[in-house]
Amino acid sequence: MAIDLNGRTAIVTGAGGGLGRSHALALARHGAKVVVNDLASAACEAVAREIQEDGGEALPWTCSVTDRAAVFAMVEEVVARWGGVDILVNNAGILRDRTFAKMDLDDFALVLDVHLMGSVNLTKAAWPHMRDKGYGRVIFTTSSSGxxxxxxxSNYGAAKMALVGLMQTLALEGQKSGIHVNCLAPSAATQMTEGLYSEDDLRGLSTDLVSPGVVALASENAPTRTILLAGAGAFEQAHVTMTQGVHIGDAPGAAERIEAQWERIRDREGEFVPASGAAQYSHEVNTSSHLADRTFAGATNET
Structure with missing residues (x-):
């Protein structure tokens, strides 16, 4: 059954080209009204015009996602014009690549500001409207680098992994309000990847092959707390898991015993995805006796 986004309103940041453009066009083809946001007004207008010429509705909006006041103004205008915001695709980003030893801290902070705080700004602006409506689909763009x-x-990876942490918490907080929050980790040939990979590596990595994942994450049947990987027409899911571990306790030589049991600590048999951060504590408390028996029994044979 085809995904129908008629009656839904989406905001796509960084939509003047590359992945954002593909996302905006794909959402519009499925019936969504789309706000095309980017820094370059000409690019915003060009993508909005593509959507309109194809029979869709689009609104170009030029501003930086780091400009909090402008982002909030954009959301308020969309709510006034179209009655609400249903879908957010936080896609805007920049690169300032260097090794950590050579990286200027201003470049580190700038990447965090655009990727992380830019996503926070838009999501914060739209969140109360989604809660009032009892519906929302929020997509953060993470990365294999994170x-x-x-x-x-290091700056880009830190920002992208921070978005996973943001997603994990907002998915829990939004669940009772019908707000689903997910991450997309795309692999695609864009302006941001120029010079990073060879032509052979980038061949077949069209941005259009990623955007079906955005449409699926924007749909009524979208999951929540999912990290969807996408590239070259392939889709996978990443998980942040926890192993069963071992119990060391506060016996003398605890640090040395940890060092001696790295293999058992990292053993992935029985690993699981915690339901929340509190699940780590619960697992450690609830299983400590069992693990203590198992660990100390094994320790008797250690030399």
Missing amino acids: LYGNFGQ
């Missing part, structure tokens, strides 16, 4: 690391991208 999930798994990438040389020379």
